[in-house]
Amino acid sequence: MTMDARATAVPADQNLTRSEERQVVLASTLGTVFEWYDFFIYGSLAVFMSSVLFPPDNPTAAVLASLGALAAGFVIRPIGAVVFGRIGDLVGRKYTFLITIVMMGGGTALIGFLPTYASVGHAAWISLVMLRLIQGLAVGGEYGGAVIYVAEHSRPDRRGLLTGWIQITSSVGLALSIAVIIGTQSVMSEADFKAWGWRAPFIISIAMLAFSIYVRAKLHESPVFTRLKAERRLSRSPVRDTFARWSSLRLVLIALFGVTAGMGSTYFTGQFYVMIFMQQIARIDLQTSYTLMAIGLVIGAPAFVFFGWLSDRVGRKWLMMTGLVLSALCYRPMFSSLLEAANPQLVAATRSAPVTVHADTTSEACRFGLAAALLSSHGDHGKPCVQAKKLLIGSGINFSYAAPVDGQAVAMTVNGKTIAGYDAAAYRKALSEAGYPAKADPAKVSSAYIVFLLVVMTVIVAMVYGPVGSFLVEVFPANIRYTALSFPYHIGAGIFGGFLPFFATYLSLAVGDVFAGLWYPVVICTVVAVIGSIMLPNRPQIETDH
Missing domain, CATH: 3.40.30 (Glutaredoxin)
Known part of the structure; x- marks a missing residue:
């Protein structure tokens, strides 16, 4: 009997063994590790790609254009959420997020093989943009499939803990990408890395992709989806049932403005914008900033799992709201302290x-x-x-x-x-x-204090991000869950979070203050915390198989 056949025959409410839980979590987390690995290496290596894949006559415009391709991937994520959410609710969780990892991982690897502008002209950067759009579509369906697959295999009292492992993968992906970039740079000259070495982190991902496909292909379907299919309770039109019915659309809007918009803002501030701040504002060299960030992520990452576990015991809502409030109150003074620790002369x-x-x-x-x-x-x-x-x-x-x-x-x-x-x-x-x-003078950089601040930021992010996966799964009915969950998540992460650097630049230039950009996450987290405190349930009453 095949694994799929066994899964169909096993009652959907049967508890998994610890070994089976680990397999489910591992297979689901691989895709989100891939997602963040790709995001970070692309953002970090944009300056090198721009000199090879874009017209050489305007280097600054080329860098900005390559970052624009990154932004295009964010914009298309919500579309991918709807496209793959629909497939996931109609065909199944397993096959959908197997497709998304092939598209996402394949796009990442192919970037490493793109021809140069000198050899094929505009086709070089056009190919890059197309790959980013394909990846953006796939990412739109990746997170929803992963977190739903884990949650639908979990007991209610372990749901936050197990989905917390999905949330930790953002930090793991960033740390992994930093390690690969630093390792690649250490084995070649600066000139070689600029000419061709930047391709290596993309090409290396082929090994990750092969392992991910192997593990996911062995999985069985979610027991919840199997039960819905057997009982003929699948939605015939998940998109219509999500967005054309007020009862469902109301849940989508509450999830978006009551948590995920703030989640995206606090995450990208404390895990991504902080690195831009260290490099461009505090003027720390790239190698040092990468190393400090990696250390902070490794130390702080267990907090994602911890707060997922804690939410199983005290509820999800107030942990997330506390994280949003702390973000609004603490980011400005923490970034001020970060600048003083990194560049006291400035x-x-x-x-x-x-x-x-x-x-x-x-x-x-x-x-x-x-x-x-x-x-x-x-x-x-x-x-x-x-x-x-x-x-x-x-x-x-x-x-x-x-x-x-x-x-x-x-x-x-x-x-x-x-x-x-x-x-x-x-x-x-x-x-x-x-x-x-x-x-920044390396001798005057207070590395230990910077790592401490980065760990604190990671912990604050984890208070929101750790419980949010299990919370979203519990909010939406199972027959439209993939579609309904993925859309507000990617609006929050891709739009509210992904465009944070652009709005931060605008505010800083308008006001003349390097900290003015922090008003963006402060205001969003404050508004979302107020809405969420009023509108969100602490323990959603919808069970995963209802």
């Missing part, structure tokens, strides 16, 4: 020699719109005033605004010296003379 210069930008912020000459934050080709990027602000914020330097200098769209004053117009070289020279460092 903080000291900011206090002793504050920078002033002379410009009319209401004029078109200094306007930097939200559209410009999302589009690298937008005309606002070429304005001297905007370029001046980008140079300062990109160097981790706060500034205040003052009245414009006659005849100039922008001018900068630091340490009593005013430079009219925008002159990048003159700006950097004046800033250096005023004590602003170009990079």
Whole structure:
């Protein structure tokens, strides 16, 4: 008798052995490890890919365009959630998330084999964008299938614990990608890595893909789906039943605005934007920032499983709401402490020699719109005033605004010296003379304290992210669960979370404060915490097989 046949014959409420639980969890977590591994290596290696796959005449635009391909993958995730959610509710959990891992993993591996712009022209970057779109579609169906598959195999009193292993995979994927990148860079020269070595982390993923397919192919179908199919209780149109019926749509909206929007914001702030902050604002070198981040993730990652386990005992809702409130209250002071620990010379210069930008912020000459934050080709990027602000914020330097200098769209004053117009070289020279460092001094980086802050951020993220998988499974009826769960999750993670760096850039440039971008997650987490506290049930009454 095959494994699938045995699964059909076994009663759906039969408890799994610990060995069977481990197999289910392992097979389900592999895909989400893959998802975050791919996300991080792509974001980290975008600057190298851009020099090979995009036109070489404008390096800055090429980097931004390669990051735009990353954003395109986020935008399409909710569509993938609906497409694969429908398949998962009609055909089954197992086969759907077997398809998604093949598409997702195959796309990651193929990026490593893409031809260069020099050899095939525009077909190089067009192929990259197409692969990112395919991956985005697949990711839209991956998480929902994984967390549902685990939850539908779990006893109610172990559901949070076992789905918590799905949540930990984001940190595992990031840590794994850091290790692979650092390992690859260590065995070759900088020139070789820039020319071709960046492909290795993508190609290495083939081994991960092969193992993932092998493990998932051996799985049986979810017992809950098997029961629904046997009892003829499957939805004939999961998309219609999810979005055209108010009772179901109401649950989707509550899940989105009561938890997943905040989940995405707090996650991407505490696990992704913090690394951008260390590199671009605190000016820590890449190798050090990767190492510190990896250590923080490894130490803090068990918190995802812990809070999943704890939610089985005290309920999911208030753990998640507490995490959102802590995010809103603590991110700003923690990032301030992070900057001081990473680059005390920069903080000291900011206090002793504050920078002033002379410009009319209401004029078109200094306007930097939200559209410009999302589009690298937008005309606002070429304005001297905007370029001046980008140079300062990109160097981790706060500034205040003052009245414009006659005849100039922008001018900068630091340490009593005013430079009219925008002159990048003159700006950097004046800033250096005023004590602003170009990079963080490695001898003055407080590594232990930074790791401590990163661990605390991971724990706060885990309070929300650890219980959320089991919570979402319990909220939605089984016959539309794949569709209904995946959509709000990927709106929260892909849109509210994925676009955080763009909105953070916009806010920082508009205000002149490197910390202003944190208002984005602070406001979202606050609003979501209020809505969730009012609307979410602490222990959803819908059981996984009802």
